Amino acid sequence: FAYSLVRQHFNVLFELVDQHNGAVVKTIGDAIMAAFTVPADAFDAAIAMQKQMQVLNQQLNLVEPNQLILKVGIDAGPCISVTLNERPDYFGMTVNTAARVQGLSKGNDIVVTDSVLVDLKERGNSWEQNEVQLKGLAAPIRVYTLRLYGEKFSAQELIV
Template sequence: MTQIRQRTVVFADLRGSTALFENLGNAEATSVVTHTIGLMRQAIADLGGRTVKTLGDGLMAVFDLPSDALTAAVAMHEALERLVAQGRQRGASPGLRALRLQVAMSYGEVVEMGGDCFGDAVNVAARLIDHAGDNETLVTAELHADLSPAEQRRFRSLEGIKVRGRLEPVHVYALDMPHGADPAATQFGDTPFSHHVPDGIRLVWLDIEKVFDTDQLPIVLGRSTEAAFCITDARVSRSHARIDWHAGSFTLTDLSFNGSYVRFAGSGELLALRRSACTLHGQGAIGLGSSPAEIDAPVVRFEVLHFADTLPHSP
């Protein structure tokens, strides 16, 4: 029987399982992944949701209420966090400790047929997950609007993100870290303090130079022609990294399988991002899929701008 209903669609994707199979072998890694997916399915069922199908290392689920879906997403993140913490205490392999979860949710009209679900809300959630960083939950504006005021305050707006198959950008919100952790901290200490809030960021790749002000963020760096900053190199993912504006600073989040690398000017240190984030400050270079030190690597130079420097440099 075919039904058309307003539903909350959830896609959840477990990252890092490839390394898990390399470290543990097929049998043990399969057991860990199956157990983890089971925890996710239980969190969904506990909140009245229905798992529509499993998708390799992830799943798709639907809920009647966006609030229940949000609670389930938080529960899934917490379940994985406990699993990884237990593994760390017991000396588990690096593969287990590297497991991460991405969640994307949308709300809208869904066609339910033969146990499966179809429609625009399904397509948006399925493609939005490509833009989620490690342990991040992204939701559409339609879903965010249906949450309570207290729940809405847990999110920050990412404004419009270009999603594959959509002509217009999708207004997206990101759930803030549940325990107050700073997802944009670097391993090399705090970001240098500045009394002046940046006005924009300049990106340069080969002969392409663009300046983005804070109102234009977030922007996606990637090989897709729909990316705000397109890098046509085979080593670059379609949606490789995302630059956000949050709390007065620019944040780079890696979205790829090959990683991103940041080297700040004046520092010999190289920051490797694997589905994680860092704060961009000053000037530097971003290697997409390869280190900036490698010959012919796809490297985007960046410069955080203040009001006097927002115009492109003269050639």
């Protein structure tokens, strides 16, 4: 059952990344790293993924604490692109920041940085703002969380 669940999870994520003009770079355990050229496409893919995970949980009759949850972090900016073993991969501060921001997610939400939010402000979503100190960064940065399902978390300063 577990293998089938992981396959369904990946099938949903891969399909939605592709539908939103992105490319899956690699899998990391049960997570994926995807690249997009437009931050809004990454955000739209994340919204679609969160919605589809809710559908998949219902279809599989999964209830808490056994539901599939997504923790999404998005950053935008320059990165280094290389090809390793005939596959593209990305490195640099943007990639590291996205991974660290994803670590702030509580699940069923999307956490983004200033560089992503600038493309999304006109959408009128209600964002929770936090200032965080991320490992590897000299100064704290602002991150914004859009909670999609469940209780709203209160804004708080986080040290990670």
